[in-house]
Amino acid sequence: MPRAKRWLIFIAIPGILIMLALGAWQVQRLMWKNETNAFRQARAQSEAIALPASVEDIPAMLFRPVWLEGRFQHDKEMFLAARSYRSNPGYHVITPFERSDGSVLLVNRGWIPVAKKDPATRTEGQIEGVVRIEGLLNSSVEPGWMTPENLPQEKFWYWLDMPSLSAEAGIEPRDYLIDAGPAANPGGFPIGGQTKTELRNSHVQYVVTWFALAATLGVITFLMFRGARRRAAQPTEQPNGQPNGEAKP
Numbered sequence: 001m002p003r004a005k006r007w008l009i010f011i012a013i014p015g016i017l018i019m020l021a022l023g024a025w026q027v028q029r030l031m032w033k034n035e036t037n038a039f040r041q042a043r044a045q046s047e048a049i050a051l052p053a054s055v056e057d058i059p060a061m062l063f064r065p066v067w068l069e070g071r072f073q074h075d076k077e078m079f080l081a082a083r084s085y086r087s088n089p090g091y092h093v094i095t096p097f098e099r100s101d102g103s104v105l106l107v108n109r110g111w112i113p114v115a116k117k118d119p120a121t122r123t124e125g126q127i128e129g130v131v132r133i134e135g136l137l138n139s140s141v142e143p144g145w146m147t148p149e150n151l152p153q154e155k156f157w158y159w160l161d162m163p164s165l166s167a168e169a170g171i172e173p174r175d176y177l178i179d180a181g182p183a184a185n186p187g188g189f190p191i192g193g194q195t196k197t198e199l200r201n202s203h204v205q206y207v208v209t210w211f212a213l214a215a216t217l218g219v220i221t222f223l224m225f226r227g228a229r230r231r232a233a234q235p236t237e238q239p240n241g242q243p244n245g246e247a248k249p
Contacts, residue, residue: 012221016214023210030203040197048134051178053101058139058176063197066178067134070099072107074119074126076169078155085111085191093190094157094177096169097133106165106177107133110190124187135180136195 040063048065055061073096080092090113097107116122143159150157152168166173182193 009221009225012217016218016221019210019214019217023207023214026203026206026210030201030207033199033201033203037198037201040199044136044195044197051137053103055137055174055176058137061137061176062139063136063195065134065181066137067132068097068099068178069130069132070097071130072097072109072127073104073169077109077119078157078165078168079117080108080160081156081158083111083194085113085194088113090114091117092194094165096171097178100130104169104171105174106162106169106171107135108138108177108179108194109185110180110192110194112189112191116189122187122189125185125189127186133178133180134183135178135192136197137176138179138195139176 044063044065046065048067051066051068076096078094080094083090083092090111092111093109095107095109096104098104112122119126138160140160140162148158150159150161150164152164155168157165160177162175162177163173165177179195180190180192182191185192
């Protein structure tokens with residue numbers, strides 16, 4: 001076998017093993033994501049409980065349905081930008097909510113279209129007085145590397161930065177907020193029930209990709225090895241046209 005092809009085979013074998021290992025790792029990630037999403041969906045569909053005065057163990061309460069009573073502070077509402085609903089662009093409305101004990105926390109009331117950003121265009125939805133709301137407990141998220149910077153001075157946020165949102169609202173910082181449930185608001189806006197409980201799960205594609213690459217490289221390596229073996233087994237001809245190992249007549 002030529003030395004160059006021998007080196008290609010020696011390089012290909014570790015490559016195949018690495019691809020198989022990556023494929024196996026993606027299978028584990030896929031199983032974890034499926035289990036996590038199933039758990040979150042089950043929790044989100046459980047019976048609502050009264051929101052405690054203080055939530056210490058946020059992971060234990062994450063996406064848990066809760067209810068609470070109080071008043072909205074509509075004059076302090078803020079916006080999560082770049083949010084869509086059925087492919088329509090818009091915002092999520094974040095509003096401070098004062099509970100009966102005087103504590104204040106943030107509520108994501110839901111989605112509004114761009115044309116409804118001005119509260120004057122949705123006065124019916126600016127509910128006054130004491131109300132009871134139900135929703136899911138949610139928490140801060142880490143921004144992606146392409147996520148724009150938040151603009152607190154314009155009351156615009158691109159990602160949930162709870163300390164910054166709390167500071168702008170002038171309330172005690174909390175690491176969580178309430179995503180309002182799907183119950184309809186007067187006038188139709190905001191549209192609640194916007195919580196995304198499922199983690200993005202693309203691991204099936206990664207599993208197929210890594211195993212397919214490993215199989216392809218394995219087949220190519222096998223064909224190269226078999227071809228080299230066959231050529232090595234064939235007799236070579238002498239300059240006089242006689243194969244090696246045959247005597248001249």
